[in-house]
Amino acid sequence: MPIYSEKVMDHFMNPRNVGEIENPDGMGEVGNPICGDMMTFFIKVKDNRLEDVKFKTFGCGAAIAVSSMVSEMAKGKTLEEAMKITPRSVADELEGLPKQKFHCSNLGAQALNKAIQDYLGRKKKAKGGKQ
Amino acid sequence: MRKVYLDHATTTPLLPEVREAMLPYLGEAFGNPSCIHEWGDAARETMETARTQVAQLIGANTDEVIFTGSGTESNNFAIKGLALAQQNKGKHIVASAIEHFSVLHSAKTLEKWGFELSLVPVDKYGMVDPEDVRKSLRKDTVLVSIMHANSEVGTIEPIQEIAKITKESNAVFHTDAVAAAGTIPVDVKGLGVDALSLAGNQFYGPKGVGALWVRKGVRIIPFLDGGVQERGRRAGTENVPAIAGLGKAAELAEASMTARTEHLTQLRDRLLTELPAAIDHVVVTGHPQHRLPGNASFCVEFIEGEAMLMLLNSQGVAVTSGSACTSRALKASHVLIAIGLPHALAQGSLLFSFGIDNIFQDVDYVLEVLPPIVDRLRQMSPLYAKFTRENKGGK
Numbered sequence: 117m118p119i120y121s122e123k124v125m126d127h128f129m130n131p132r133n134v135g136e137i138e139n140p141d142g143m144g145e146v147g148n149p150i151c152g153d154m155m156t157f158f159i160k161v162k163d164n165r166l167e168d169v170k171f172k173t174f175g176c177g178a179a180i181a182v183s184s185m186v187s188e189m190a191k192g193k194t195l196e197e198a199m200k201i202t203p204r205s206v207a208d209e210l211e212g213l214p215k216q217k218f219h220c221s222n223l224g225a226q227a228l229n230k231a232i233q234d235y236l237g238r239k240k241k242a243k244g245g246k247q
Numbered sequence: 248m249r250k251v252y253l254d255h256a257t258t259t260p261l262l263p264e265v266r267e268a269m270l271p272y273l274g275e276a277f278g279n280p281s282c283i284h285e286w287g288d289a290a291r292e293t294m295e296t297a298r299t300q301v302a303q304l305i306g307a308n309t310d311e312v313i314f315t316g317s318g319t320e321s322n323n324f325a326i327k328g329l330a331l332a333q334q335n336k337g338k339h340i341v342a343s344a345i346e347h348f349s350v351l352h353s354a355k356t357l358e359k360w361g362f363e364l365s366l367v368p369v370d371k372y373g374m375v376d377p378e379d380v381r382k383s384l385r386k387d388t389v390l391v392s393i394m395h396a397n398s399e400v401g402t403i404e405p406i407q408e409i410a411k412i413t414k415e416s417n418a419v420f421h422t423d424a425v426a427a428a429g430t431i432p433v434d435v436k437g438l439g440v441d442a443l444s445l446a447g448n449q450f451y452g453p454k455g456v457g458a459l460w461v462r463k464g465v466r467i468i469p470f471l472d473g474g475v476q477e478r479g480r481r482a483g484t485e486n487v488p489a490i491a492g493l494g495k496a497a498e499l500a501e502a503s504m505t506a507r508t509e510h511l512t513q514l515r516d517r518l519l520t521e522l523p524a525a526i527d528h529v530v531v532t533g534h535p536q537h538r539l540p541g542n543a544s545f546c547v548e549f550i551e552g553e554a555m556l557m558l559l560n561s562q563g564v565a566v567t568s569g570s571a572c573t574s575r576a577l578k579a580s581h582v583l584i585a586i587g588l589p590h591a592l593a594q595g596s597l598l599f600s601f602g603i604d605n606i607f608q609d610v611d612y613v614l615e616v617l618p619p620i621v622d623r624l625r626q627m628s629p630l631y632a633k634f635t636r637e638n639k640g641g642k
Contacts, residue, residue, distance in 0.1 A: 134626065147601055149591030152572045154629055155629070172627055172628060172629040172632055173628070173629070174549070174627075174628045174630050174631075177554050
């Protein structure tokens with residue numbers, strides 16, 4: 117029996133939105149190579165919506181599938197909607213993750229959130245600069 | 248699609264001759280070797296033939312071979328049984344940092360039971376320095392266990408030299424030869440060891456059977472209590488079909504070892520040479536000369552092993568990896584960390600282990616399918632992006 121669901125395999129074999137965004141509006145990096153997984157998310161925001169989401173991931177099959185799924189779930193959503201994406205909802209969309217992979221590889225939502233926080237921080241700073 | 252099995256370090260296929268040797272004992276010859284009727288006699292005779300075949304493989308006396316349920320059981324039996332039997336002399340044991348978990352975790356259990364454990368380091372090739380073993384020996388050292396060969400990086404340890412050192416002490420010397428026996432020449436008398444573990448599924452025998460050889464005169468505490476099977480040292484009705492298979496596999500391994508080694512070494516060396524030539528930033532792990540004939544182990548920089556393994560699997564190639572993600576414990580292989588690799592590099596571990604059915608076209612196929620896989624994962628990797636940014640214009 118394969119350890120991964122068909123959905124995970126699909127996102128692993130054909131990951132969506134791989135890459136970097138030049139001059140992103142926000143960037144978030146989580147994890148480290150010691151635990152095995154590291155993810156960087158890049159976002160482009162327009163009218164409070166995630167116009168583009170891209171990622172780069174170092175990690176196992178689950179980590180790559182999670183990143184791909186998060187990017188797909190987030191694209192087009194408002195920032196508020198995107199911030200509601202959780203590891204649980206990502207795992208559900210992927211039709212489940214192996215138990216031991218749930219915590220270590222399921223960092224996508226966290227990386228996306230960090231990118232959004234980065235964007236919000238930059239916006240605040242820019243506003244502050246204008247005043 | 249082409250199917251290429253390159254995971255013989257994990258388990259080998261059963262040879263047809265071995266299967267044939269097992270079949271009667273899965274059928275009409277079902278007797279229990281402890282019984283003194285016709286059925287029992289037949290089973291016992293087969294078991295004793297197998298014992299002789301295994302003894303011959305390792306240059307041992309027949310009655311010194313104890314059948315077990317696996318290599319892991321042999322190691323548990325040896326570490327716990329030998330240490331406990333000598334504990335009136337002392338409670339210190341020595342093992343290398345790259346032992347199989349069946350040795351390391353048994354040693355940890357002994358620690359909980361009041362023993363002290365010293366771990367001997369290895370160099371960057373995974374080689375134990377016999378002098379380090381000497382330095383770790385104490386008056387109360389009762390057991391030293393150093394593996395014959397490491398299946399993950401392929402390194403063959405200087406067992407004979409270590410045995411010379413342990414002979415000068417009170418300690419009993421056990422070697423885990425699970426990766427070595429049946430693959431390279433192993434001679435217990437020449438090596439000078441006191442106990443040795445082996446397993447059938449490492450040399451085209453069945454799974455679920457192993458053996459522990461203990462030199463006559465060395466005391467060991469029984470591992471399983473019960474009846475008087477295996478002369479009271481390992482109770483439980485014997486797995487006769489598996490033992491028959493182990494014996495046949497041992498006989499075949501001994502007879503064809505030279506030819507097998509020649510073939511495996513050629514396959515191994517081709518991959519060891521050509522893979523780093525085909526892919527940038529690949530490190531060969533293990534010793535360049537003193538290594539198992541079928542072992543070609545690498546670490547590929549900037550990417551992770553499980554992802555490579557899965558993409559190789561999608562191309563019909565079966566390999567294994569010491570990355571954290573492929574282990575249930577989610578830790579990078581202790582062997583790769585012990586040889587001094589940084590964690591990120593250890594995550595990119597790939598182990599190719601050849602078998603006697605592999606051919607040169609299998610190596611060519613790996614060299615064809617792996618580079619695009621590595622390339623694809625590197626395009627996804629933030630570590631690779633970082634590396635290329637930092638080295639832009641550098642070359």
